[in-house]
Amino acid sequence: MNDWIDVLIVLVKVVVAVVIMLTATLMLIWAERKILADMQNRIGPDRAGPAGILQGLADGIKLIFKEPIIPSRVERSVYLVAPILALVPAFLMFLVVPIGRPFHIGDREITLQAMDLNVGLLFVLAVSSMAVYAVVLAGWSSGSKYPLLGGVRATAQAISYEAALGLALVPVVIYEGTLSVAGLVEGQSGKFLDLFPAWNIILLPSFGFFLLAAVAETNRAPFDLVEAENELVGGFHTEYSGFRFALFFLAEYINIFTMSALTATIFLGGWNGPTWDGSLPSSITWIFPILWFSLKTFAIVFVFFWVRATLPRLRYDQLMELGWKRLIPGTLIWMIFFAVAFAVRQFGAPWAS
Amino acid sequence: MGLVGIFAKGLAVTFRQMFRPRVTTSYPQEKRVKPQRFHGRHVLNRHADGMEKCIGCELCAGVCPARCIYVRGADNPVDEPVSPGERYGFIYEINMLRCIFCGLCVEACPTEAITMTQLFEMSVTDRHQALYTKDELLVGEDGTPNHPQPDGPLIDLNELTIADGWMRATSPAGRAAYEGIPGWTSSAGVGLRPAERGQSPAPAEDEPEEAD
Numbered sequence: 161m162n163d164w165i166d167v168l169i170v171l172v173k174v175v176v177a178v179v180i181m182l183t184a185t186l187m188l189i190w191a192e193r194k195i196l197a198d199m200q201n202r203i204g205p206d207r208a209g210p211a212g213i214l215q216g217l218a219d220g221i222k223l224i225f226k227e228p229i230i231p232s233r234v235e236r237s238v239y240l241v242a243p244i245l246a247l248v249p250a251f252l253m254f255l256v257v258p259i260g261r262p263f264h265i266g267d268r269e270i271t272l273q274a275m276d277l278n279v280g281l282l283f284v285l286a287v288s289s290m291a292v293y294a295v296v297l298a299g300w301s302s303g304s305k306y307p308l309l310g311g312v313r314a315t316a317q318a319i320s321y322e323a324a325l326g327l328a329l330v331p332v333v334i335y336e337g338t339l340s341v342a343g344l345v346e347g348q349s350g351k352f353l354d355l356f357p358a359w360n361i362i363l364l365p366s367f368g369f370f371l372l373a374a375v376a377e378t379n380r381a382p383f384d385l386v387e388a389e390n391e392l393v394g395g396f397h398t399e400y401s402g403f404r405f406a407l408f409f410l411a412e413y414i415n416i417f418t419m420s421a422l423t424a425t426i427f428l429g430g431w432n433g434p435t436w437d438g439s440l441p442s443s444i445t446w447i448f449p450i451l452w453f454s455l456k457t458f459a460i461v462f463v464f465f466w467v468r469a470t471l472p473r474l475r476y477d478q479l480m481e482l483g484w485k486r487l488i489p490g491t492l493i494w495m496i497f498f499a500v501a502f503a504v505r506q507f508g509a510p511w512a513s
Numbered sequence: 514m515g516l517v518g519i520f521a522k523g524l525a526v527t528f529r530q531m532f533r534p535r536v537t538t539s540y541p542q543e544k545r546v547k548p549q550r551f552h553g554r555h556v557l558n559r560h561a562d563g564m565e566k567c568i569g570c571e572l573c574a575g576v577c578p579a580r581c582i583y584v585r586g587a588d589n590p591v592d593e594p595v596s597p598g599e600r601y602g603f604i605y606e607i608n609m610l611r612c613i614f615c616g617l618c619v620e621a622c623p624t625e626a627i628t629m630t631q632l633f634e635m636s637v638t639d640r641h642q643a644l645y646t647k648d649e650l651l652v653g654e655d656g657t658p659n660h661p662q663p664d665g666p667l668i669d670l671n672e673l674t675i676a677d678g679w680m681r682a683t684s685p686a687g688r689a690a691y692e693g694i695p696g697w698t699s700s701a702g703v704g705l706r707p708a709e710r711g712q713s714p715a716p717a718e719d720e721p722e723e724a725d
Contacts, residue, residue, distance in 0.1 A: 198531045203539060470527045471520075 165268075173274045174255065181254055185413040186216030191458075192413075192465050199469040220406060228402035233303035242301060243400065243407035246294030249287045250414035256280045256341045257421045260431050260450040272431075272450070273342060280341035281333060284422060285326050288377055291415065292318035295379070295386060295396045298408070302399035310395035313476070314379065314386040320483030321376040321383075327491035328369035331498040332360050332426060341422075345430035359429040365494045367427045369487060371463070374423060376483070378415040380464055382471035385479060416464055417457070424456035541666050552614040553633045555607060556658045556673060557651040558626055565595050565651065566626030567602035573618035573627055581611035582618060602626070605650060609635055610643045630658065631672040637661075 190205065190213055197204025205212035230239065258273035277283050292314055299311020333339060336347040350358050361367050376383040387395030397408045424430065433452030435445045474482065538545060547553075558566050569586020587603035595601040618627050627650075637643045642661065652658045658673035 195531075199527045201530060201533055201536045203535055203537050206539065466524060466527060470523045 169268075169270065170274065173272075177254055177274050178251065180259070181251065181414050181417060182410075184417050185410055186220070187213075188413045188417060188461060189216035189219060190214075191461070192468075195462065195465045196469050199466070220410075223406035223409070224403050226402040228404055231303065231399050234399065235301035235303065238297050238301035239399075240404075242294050242298035243404045243411075245297065246291065246411035247407050247414070249291040249294075250411045250418060252287045253284055253418040254414070254421060256283060257418070257425050258342050258345055258430060259421075259453050261435075261446065263446060271342065276340055276342045278340050281329055281339045281344075281426075284341075285322070285329070288325070288419075289318060289322050291377075291411070294408075294411070298400065299396040302396075304399050306392040306394070307396050307398045310386050310388075310392050310398075314396060317376060317379070317383065317385065317479065317483075320480060321373045321487070324369060324483065324487040324491050325373035325377055327488065327495055328366045328373060329426070330491075330495045331363050331366045331502075334499055334502055335360065335363060341425060344426055345432065348429040349432045357429055357432065359432070360427045363427070363498070365490075366498075367423075369491050369494070370427065371423060371460075373487065374419045375464060375467060376479075378412065378419050378464075380412075380416065381468040382473050383479060384473060385476060388473060416461060420460035420464065421453075421457045423460045424453065428456045428460075430456075544669070547631050547672075551631050551633075552616050552629050553631045553672065554609065554635055554645075555618070555627050555629055555650060557602070557605060557647065558628060559652055559654070559656060560597065563654045564597050565601055566624045567605060568596055568598050568624055568626070569600045569602040570623065572621040572623065576617045576621040578615060578617065579611045579613045581608040581613075582606070583608075602647070605647045607645045607650065608643060609645055610640065630674070632660065632668070632670070634662070634668045 193215065194204045194212070196202075205215040208214040208218040230236070255274035256277055258271060258276075260272035262269050262271040264270070295314035295318075296311040299307040299309070299314065302308070332344070336344050338344060338347065344360070348357070348359050356362075379386045385391075387397065389395070392398070397405055400408060429452075431449035431453040433448060435448040437445050560566055567584075569584060571584045571586065574580075574582040574584045583604065583606040584602055585604040586600040589595055589599060589601050614629070616629055619625075619629055635643070645661075649659055649661050658670070660668065660670055660673060662668050664670045
């Protein structure tokens with residue numbers, strides 16, 4: 161009986177997570193276009209719904225009703241699977257992110273997180289590198305040269321920046337002593353020097369490296385060589401249309417959302433924040449952690465859009481140089497420096513004894 | 514650190530732009546004020562007494578760089594003349610898909626029969642509809658212009674009466690030789706027009722020729 165309820169709870173949580181991601185994505189599409197428009201002194205979408213807020217929905221409906229054309233030269237099975245492959249890792253990554261404070265129903269503690277893996281961060285890294293399969297397979301199976309080039313670029317880019325993404329997280333793991341995402345959030349509660357919130361953003365180099373690698377990992381501007389439209393038509397999704405293209409589109413935005421949620425959780429303290437537990441009734445205070453989490457996530461999302469509005473696309477050799485000559489050595493040096501410094505603080509200098 | 518500085522500078526620029534006023538407008542709801550000499554679609558004008566101004570000389574067709582005007586002149590019927598003079602524009606067609614709205618036809622016209630207006634909303638669902646004939650081009654007997662599409666949120670038919678800026682810019686103004694001659698178009702009204710910048714002001718003595 162108890163097991164059955166546990167399964168049910170997990171199921172409900174997964175469904176809720178999916179719903180959150182889909183609605184957030186629709187909002188993101190609108191938000192991105194509005195923010196870009198603001199930065200370019202334009203108005204942006206304002207036709208669908210109040211202030212155009214239903215623009216994402218309108219785009220989605222349009223794409224669903226379009227004819228899904230399958231070109232004759234495609235590798236059919238792989239071609240059909242690739243969009244789903246793009247979506248699944250994007251969904252999976254979000255499942256380990258806690259979006260709010262755990263609460264109790266009866267004597268059962270319910271965490272606002274679909275699953276708390278003890279290897280949460282490793283899981284995130286593993287799944288995020290899975291996402292590149294979708295791009296590569298879509299590019300290859302399209303049987304067309306531009307998608308293929310896009311896919312090849314995606315592979316090289318993912319390999320180059322995956323390493324930096326992982327290495328940037330090592331100091332955080334050393335500092336917090338846990339790989340579990342819920343553990344990370346717990347470690348960031350309280351104050352640092354009784355003054356600042358004890359967020360991991362104090363590991364500033366890690367934060368910078370991670371954000372940079374995350375932008376590259378989600379194939380966003382200025383690292384969007386995978387779909388560089390002035391060189392590769394549409395990149396890997398050139399041959400996709402209708403709903404299958406919508407899946408790729410959705411996956412890209414879900415990736416942005418989950419990457420932002422992860423960054424907010426790992427470096428900005430997740431749902432930690434003032435909740436005014438004593439002074440306000442608990443029927444109100446439960447909303448604050450979720451609010452803080454959403455605010456922090458949106459702040460990172462805003463950075464994604466902001467960077468896109470600002471920087472031009474990198475040239476391919478610049479991308480590789482930044483990845484291999486700057487980011488990976490940079491993260492390595494920072495990681496070794498931090499590990500040594502941390503060990504010296506913890507155990508004393510080796511020459512001291 | 515130079516690179517980070519450059520990044521920060523660029524990000525600051527885009528962030529500042531967010532609070533600047535927008536340069537675009539939501540077009541059908543708010544239309545921009547057009548320049549006075551805007552080149553919109555053409556109209557064929559009439560004299561104040563209802564006679565057509567076009568004399569079928571085909572100068573507009575000759576000067577048209579896009580070759581979009583087709584004119585054929587015919588002799589005026591003796592008992593019921595269409596235009597003052599010998600001939601009138603029997604066929605007058607402008608292919609609006611080919612027209613580049615340069616205004617050379619307006620400049621070439623000796624009688625100021627063809628002028629441009631401010632209306633540019635001329636979308637059609639069929640290519641044949643873009644071929645404007647005298648039905649669409651000629652203004653009515655009372656001077657009201659004609660448009661294939663009705664007045665609506667996009668199409669403001671008043672714009673058809675607003676401006677013939679090009680004609681005003683290139684025609685002589687304030688010259689004594691024109692005294693007493695009715696004004697040419699609906700927007701210019703009747704009588705003499707004040708000189709615009711770049712036009713010759715009224716010479717003191719009564720001399721029709723340009724002093725050059």
